[in-house]
Amino acid sequence: MLSSKAVVLGENVACDGHDNRRFRVVTHAHYDHVYGLKESLLRCEAVYATPITRGMLTVLYSRRAEGIKTINYGEPVMVGDEIMMFYPANHIPGSAQVLVEDSDGFRALYTGDFRLPGAPIIEADVLVIEATYGHPRCVRPPIEDVYHALISLVESEIKKTSIHVYGFYGKVQEVMEVLRRSGVDAPFLAQGRMYEVTEVCRRHGMKLGEVVNADSREGLEILKSGGCVYFKHSSKLGEHVNGVKIHLTGWQFKCTYRRISEDTYRVSLSSHSDFNHLLAYVEDCKPKLVVVDNSRDGYGEHFASEIRRRLGIKAIASP
Numbered sequence: 634m635l636s637s638k639a640v641v642l643g644e645n646v647a648c649d650g651h652d653n654r655r656f657r658v659v660t661h662a663h664y665d666h667v668y669g670l671k672e673s674l675l676r677c678e679a680v681y682a683t684p685i686t687r688g689m690l691t692v693l694y695s696r697r698a699e700g701i702k703t704i705n706y707g708e709p710v711m712v713g714d715e716i717m718m719f720y721p722a723n724h725i726p727g728s729a730q731v732l733v734e735d736s737d738g739f740r741a742l743y744t745g746d747f748r749l750p751g752a753p754i755i756e757a758d759v760l761v762i763e764a765t766y767g768h769p770r771c772v773r774p775p776i777e778d779v780y781h782a783l784i785s786l787v788e789s790e791i792k793k794t795s796i797h798v799y800g801f802y803g804k805v806q807e808v809m810e811v812l813r814r815s816g817v818d819a820p821f822l823a824q825g826r827m828y829e830v831t832e833v834c835r836r837h838g839m840k841l842g843e844v845v846n847a848d849s850r851e852g853l854e855i856l857k858s859g860g861c862v863y864f865k866h867s868s869k870l871g872e873h874v875n876g877v878k879i880h881l882t883g884w885q886f887k888c889t890y891r892r893i894s895e896d897t898y899r900v901s902l903s904s905h906s907d908f909n910h911l912l913a914y915v916e917d918c919k920p921k922l923v924v925v926d927n928s929r930d931g932y933g934e935h936f937a938s939e940i941r942r943r944l945g946i947k948a949i950a951s952p
């Protein structure tokens with residue numbers, strides 16, 4: 634089922650890694666789901682992703698991603714003599730769950746990275762599921778509470794200084810939308826790839842308001858005058874800034890946010906399901922077998938044992 638990083642569904646589809654199958658899927662644009670894409674683009678009959686994932690890959694991976702074929706959620710595609718369909722995963726913009734059904738009606742589903750609530754739970758015979766937070770200690774407050782805490786934090790700090798928000802691609806754009814929806818009208822800045830990903834999200838309908846390129850003359854002036862929200866990739870968290878830092882991370886549990894130093898807050902915002910939501914997915918999917926993706930970060934072995942013990946469903950971690 635899993636060979637190296639590839640999740641193989643049915644006879645012909647490899648997801649999120651290259652395998653010698655006729656078709657390749659990229660569930661979303663994060664780097665740990667793009668393995669072997671160059672080879673897939675050369676060797677597979679077709680590589681599939683959602684339109685927004687293709688747009689993000691063109692920015693984050695390579696122009697070669699323009700060779701990807703797009704399909705929308707709920708649009709069936711023939712892959713050999715099997716049928717494939719994408720469902721929303723509510724992980725980042727464009728992220729998809731993948732269902733492959735054979736001519737006997739046998740269904741194999743791969744969640745990719747996903748987040749409940751918000752992603753539909755699809756029934757399947759075999760479920761391949763991620764387990765980034767597959768340990769009982771990984772439980773977060775409800776996301777609406779986290780949004781509320783984040784909005785309050787931004788509204789109070791923006792009166793005093795600039796705010797620098799750090800997160801992964803996709804999660805950052807989700808936060809832009811959440812803040813705009815709640816009425817935050819401060820200037821938004823982003824730079825480089827974060828700015829380009831933002832523009833892709835806007836082109837695909839996200840409501841982000843105006844976001845200024847931090848490298849432009851206008852961006853530099855906004856930075857000088859302060860009172861803006863500057864969105865950046867998590868990898869820049871260690872930099873020195875004038876203002877307050879907000880780090881969006883799934884590894885903050887129990888409380889919505891925490892002040893971890895004089896100028897830095899850590900907000901419990903994840904694009905993944907927490908432990909309880911992972912377990913709820915498995916229960917409602919009603920699979921005969923669960924294969925837990927153990928090739929990426931997380932608690933693959935542990936989550937498989939929790940499924941067996943708590944739900945009495947056959948579960949293995951692979952590879």
Ligand SMILES: [Zn+2]
Pocket residue numbers: 661663724746
């Ligand atoms: Zn991801």
